Amino acid sequence: MYKVKLMNKISDVGLNYFDDKYQIDMDIENEDVILVRSAPLHEYEFNADLKAIARAGAGVNNIPLDRASEQGVVVFNTPGANANAVKELTLCSLFLASRKLLEGHDWINDQKGDVAKIAEKGKNQFVGPEIDGKKLGVFGLGAIGVAVANATTKLGMEVYGYDPYISVNAAWGMSKWVKNAQTADNLFADSDYITLHAPSTKETKGIINKDTIAKMKDGVVILNFARGDLVVSEDIVEAVASGKVAKYVTDFADEVLLNKRNIIVFPHLGASTPESEDNCAKMAVKQVIDYLENGNIVNSVNFPTVSEPRKSKYRVCIIHKNVPNMLARFATFVANENLNIENMVNKAKGDYAYTLIDTNDDLTDNIVETIKTLENVINVRVLS
16 A cells, blocks of 8 residues: 655545555655645655655745655656646736736725715826737746747737747647747847746746846836746845836745835735646646556656556566666666566656666566665666
């Protein structure tokens, strides 16, 4: 039986995919799998039995990836499962930032007397531009960025996208009306509105700062529904106060940003829809089941994608360092044991690699233990 530990509440729509081979609880010990949404795991001690962590969402900043990789723990996420929810909140915020709707709402609720008459006299202070015909720069073209780009072209915006690492699937799914910004600087300089949809990496962390803001148009509107640390909070506060940035809307709370004029902060609501939570849970659970029962890895952030149909009696799943001659060593060892390889697949990602060996010949405990002792092998599982 596999033990599944819940670090957050996970939608039952996803959990229902687990059958009686799985024990699921928030207080379980010596777990095989962790299912998590936002709970921080950087201080959490991984037990020796842990095989996988599944994040019901796209970002994995709450998971210590280096430590997980070193221990051979596969970390999954669910890219695209919450894309529609974040897209809708981005579009909502685009309108809120442009039309001064929140300001008008707050103002009229403070009035007393003949509010209809007061509203007609005072409404001109809340005039805001339409987005039709304006230039939108989409920084990051993953599932969410592409969805936002496609939707805003239909709203009449002139949309530019920038992502040097855009996937083939994302490129295929993007509207032909989305234009390519050759560089991030071009996108920043040309856009009336900028929306961020990139992951937090060494290259993107703090990408919106006083230097990049200086390259932007006066009165630019910036939306951040990706990661809080893409924007230097102190720099954006200064830019908004000076009027260089007309509005900043973010889904990531920071004390520096609170109670500032023309800065709108939401409490991380991007994926907070029942549909999104269900979609993330379903994807996370299905990926975990496929890995535990078939050895397949799909949507892992720290190990390569390897997905092969199972047709043999046994499947040996080996996580190891990405160093020369590992395949040759595995093949030689298996041959010396007079085992016939039905299928063998190896892929690498960064410093780590994953090898599947399918065979119909019986495997002894001695064979498996010997593979575990080979240099640069991190862990081994045998599925039957």
